[in-house]
Amino acid sequence: MSRSCLARAFATSFRNEILATSLLATLSLFPFALPASANETFIVVLGVAQDAGYPQIECYKPHCNRAWKNAGYRRLTSSIAVVDQAIQQTFLFDATPDIREQLYRLHKIAPTKRYELNGVFLTHGHIGHYTGLMQFGHEAMGTKHVPVYAMPRMKTFLSANGPWSQLVNYENISLVEMGDGKAAVLSTNLSVTPLRVPHREEYTEAVGFRIVGPSKSALFIPDIDKWETWDTDIRDLIKSVDYALLDGSFYRDGELPNRDMSNIPHPFVNESMDLFSGLSTTDKSKVIFIHFNHTNPLLIDGSPEQLEVLQRGFRFAKEGLRLPL
Numbered sequence: 001m002s003r004s005c006l007a008r009a010f011a012t013s014f015r016n017e018i019l020a021t022s023l024l025a026t027l028s029l030f031p032f033a034l035p036a037s038a039n040e041t042f043i044v045v046l047g048v049a050q051d052a053g054y055p056q057i058e059c060y061k062p063h064c065n066r067a068w069k070n071a072g073y074r075r076l077t078s079s080i081a082v083v084d085q086a087i088q089q090t091f092l093f094d095a096t097p098d099i100r101e102q103l104y105r106l107h108k109i110a111p112t113k114r115y116e117l118n119g120v121f122l123t124h125g126h127i128g129h130y131t132g133l134m135q136f137g138h139e140a141m142g143t144k145h146v147p148v149y150a151m152p153r154m155k156t157f158l159s160a161n162g163p164w165s166q167l168v169n170y171e172n173i174s175l176v177e178m179g180d181g182k183a184a185v186l187s188t189n190l191s192v193t194p195l196r197v198p199h200r201e202e203y204t205e206a207v208g209f210r211i212v213g214p215s216k217s218a219l220f221i222p223d224i225d226k227w228e229t230w231d232t233d234i235r236d237l238i239k240s241v242d243y244a245l246l247d248g249s250f251y252r253d254g255e256l257p258n259r260d261m262s263n264i265p266h267p268f269v270n271e272s273m274d275l276f277s278g279l280s281t282t283d284k285s286k287v288i289f290i291h292f293n294h295t296n297p298l299l300i301d302g303s304p305e306q307l308e309v310l311q312r313g314f315r316f317a318k319e320g321l322r323l324p325l
Contacts, residue, residue, distance in 0.1 A: 035111070036085045036109055036110050040085045041189055041325040042083055042213075042322045043082055043211065044081050045319055046319065047079040047096060047098055047102060047319060048075050048078055049299070050291055050293040051077060053077050053097065053128075053294075054073075055067040055073075063295060073299075075299060075319065076098040076102060076319065078291040079092065079093060079099075079102055080093045087187050088110070089187065090116075091117075091186065091192075093121045093123070093220055094121070094122060094130070095122065095129070095130050096128050096132045097128065100132075117143075117146055118147070119146070119147040120147070121194075121209060123208065123220075124154070124201070124207065125153075126200070129222075130154075133148070133158075134164075136167055136172045137163070137170070138170060138172070142172065144172065150176070150177065151180070151194060151204065152177055152179075153204045154204040157203050158175060159175065179194070180195065180196045181195065183212075190214075190325075192212075193210040194207040195208045198225040206224070208221030216241075216242040216324060217243075218242060218323060219237055219238070219243070219245065222246075222290055222291040224246075224247050224266070226267050226271075227271075227272065235275070235276060242286060244287050244288065246289055247291055248290055248292055248317075250264070250268050251269045251297055252268050253268060255296070256295060269289055273309070285314070287315065288315045288317050
């Protein structure tokens with residue numbers, strides 16, 4: 001074999017070894033039981049699946065059956081939390097149907113006194129993003145005055161419609177109105193700014209959040225229509241933060257057989273990667289796809305799609321992933 005062929009073979013082998021190592025690191029289970037250290041501020045991923053979780057109700061196709069048969073493959077609905085250990089506060093982003101398990105995981109990381117969740121930030125009024133609030137009611141936690149940060153229509157929706165209005169009337173939650181682009185300053189270490197995004201708004205607005213910590217910042221946009229329908233260039237936002245947890249609901253067109261996916265206007269992961277292809281290596285590595293539909297092969301550890309995301313310089317969320325702020 002020629003010297004040049006040997007060099008190419010070595011380079012290919014080395015690259016594949018690096019990719020495999022990166023994939024194994026990404027696929028490793030992050031220890032929810034590991035408590036936060038003093039003065040640490042970070043984001044932790046509590047769930048990665050689309051609103052209905054994984055596997056999805058009444059789905060008995062092979063991609064779901066693997067998770068029905070093996071609980072280790074199951075994934076919770078998309079949610080993150082911010083832990084600010086310096087002041088011993090925790091904030092939840094979206095109240096999902098899996099909130100019971102997610103708050104247990106959060107408690108293992110940042111133990112607090114009973115009912116001391118310091119706030120919930122809601123992105124919008126679709127079932128995977130707010131219905132977990134029911135667990136705050138007197139039938140369950142019976143909380144007192146948990147701050148729930150919501151946009152104006154979301155605040156009105158919760159106040160005017162049962163059973164959510166009962167949470168307000170019984171003072172289980174205290175609604176805090178947010179404004180587009182207006183930062184909620186939570187402490188000297190932490191602020192959260194809602195960003196209106198285009199998405200189905202049957203009952204409420206839809207927002208993403210910019211989260212700013214003591215040394216790093218993040219975007220959390222679990223749901224959005226196509227990037228080009230937004231009057232903001234997502235690439236500029238990615239450049240301005242340290243992490244970008246972005247809508248990865250579907251990997252590609254055609255993922256839902258017999259359905260016109262133009263009627264489900266999420267950005268496909270392969271479309272997003274094409275759009276972001278001109279970013280620097282550093283900026284690409286900030287992108288972490290999340291909010292996976294049950295059909296999305298990014299839910300399957302070791303899939304070719306997971307490898308492709310890594311090969312192209314991007315990342316995908318795993319439950320338990322911690323991102324220092």
